[in-house]
Amino acid sequence: MKKVVIFNGSPRMDGNIATILNIIARGARDKGAEVKFYTLFKMKFMACLSCFSCRLNPDCAINDELRAALQHVKDADSIVVGSPIYMMQVTGPVKNMYDRFFPLMDTEFKPRFGTKKMVTVYSQGMEDPHMFDSYYKYTAAMFPSYGFDLIDNIVFTNANDPESADRNRELKIRAYEAGKRLAM
Numbered sequence: 001m002k003k004v005v006i007f008n009g010s011p012r013m014d015g016n017i018a019t020i021l022n023i024i025a026r027g028a029r030d031k032g033a034e035v036k037f038y039t040l041f042k043m044k045f046m047a048c049l050s051c052f053s054c055r056l057n058p059d060c061a062i063n064d065e066l067r068a069a070l071q072h073v074k075d076a077d078s079i080v081v082g083s084p085i086y087m088m089q090v091t092g093p094v095k096n097m098y099d100r101f102f103p104l105m106d107t108e109f110k111p112r113f114g115t116k117k118m119v120t121v122y123s124q125g126m127e128d129p130h131m132f133d134s135y136y137k138y139t140a141a142m143f144p145s146y147g148f149d150l151i152d153n154i155v156f157t158n159a160n161d162p163e164s165a166d167r168n169r170e171l172k173i174r175a176y177e178a179g180k181r182l183a184m
């Protein structure tokens with residue numbers, strides 16, 4: 001059974017990112033995967049403290065809710081990260097999480113825990129789906145060091161209405177298909 005770990009980086013519990021991630025989860029479960037779903041805005045976790053202990057030891061020195069989630073990421077076959085765009089970037093908790101993923105790479109910037117399929121999901125208020133392309137590409141540049149193999153990047157636009165993703169049939173089909181691919 002494939003293991004999929006999903007992180008929601010939106011503060012809106014029933015917003016567009018949650019809608020899209022829930023559909024990805026359904027696609028993965030329908031293909032027999034075990035799915036763990038984390039909502040970062042409900043979790044208590046620190047930002048990276050730069051202690052550098054993970055350069056020697058593959059466990060994070062900070063013992064909090066994110067470290068427990070990180071253990072599942074190490075073990076996972078696939079990972080999904082969803083974030084709204086705030087000030088042209090991911091939300092603060094998503095950035096803090098990516099920093100805390102540092103234990104996933106070794107001192108030579110190689111993955112310590114093998115390769116995992118990855119899907120990223122972004123929502124943005126702006127209409128142009130290519131407006132933040134360079135940012136998405138820049139952010140993805142670090143994924144291979146963590147062992148993440150990006151198989152899809154879903155960008156949802158005009159997202160200020162929290163129910164708009166739910167009205168978008170094409171988007172929902174794409175999300176469901178992405179979930180299925182993560183479980184194969």
Ligand SMILES: Cc1cc2nc3c(=O)[nH]c(=O)nc-3n(C[C@H](O)[C@H](O)[C@H](O)COP(=O)(O)O)c2cc1C
Nearest residue numbers: 010012015016017084085086087088123124125126
């Ligand atoms: C503080 C803040 C900053 C934002 N900055 C941007 C931005 O730089 N570009 C953009 O297109 N949308 C921006 N937005 C709009 C959000 O991206 C949009 O409302 C969100 O993607 C909706 O996703 P959700 O329903 O999961 O919350 C911002 C929203 C907030 C609250």
